[in-house]
Structures are given as C-alpha cells and as structure tokens.
Amino acid sequence: xxxxxxxxxxxxxxxxxxxxxxxxxxxxxxxxxxxxxxxxxxxxxxxxxxxxxxxxxxxx
Numbered sequence: 001x002x003x004x005x006x007x008x009x010x011x012x013x014x015x016x017x018x019x020x021x022x023x024x025x026x027x028x029x030x031x032x033x034x035x036x037x038x039x040x041x042x043x044x045x046x047x048x049x050x051x052x053x054x055x056x057x058x059x060x
Contacts, residue, residue: 009017025033 021030
C-alpha cells in the first residue's frame with residue numbers, strides 16, 4: 001500500500017509535504033532529524049550484516 005502511494009505522489013504533493021515539515025520542525029531542526037535518520041539506517045545495515053555473518057558461521 002505504501003509503495004503504491006509513493007508512485008502516485010507528484011511534484012506538487014512532495015512540495016506541500018516539504019513545506020509542512022519545514023513549518024512543523026523549523027529550518028534548524030530538519031538537518032538534525034536527517035542526521036539521526038541516517039545514523040539509524042547505518043546502524044540497521046550494520047546489524048543486518050552482522051546477523052548474516054553469524055548465520056553463515058553457524059551453517060558451516
């Protein structure tokens with residue numbers, strides 16, 4: 001459902017969403033939020049790589 005929603009968003013809708021985010025969080029808070037989001041994604045990827053490595057070791 002979420003993936004189909006992304007395909008239906010056009011440029012005007014994305015601009016409206018960005019303006020709403022700017023109004024809610026302010027210009028100074030958005031970079032901090034994106035930095036935190038990036039760290040969270042990086043940690044998730046690192047954890048999934050560690051999990052794959054432990055699964056391969058247990059299979060051998």
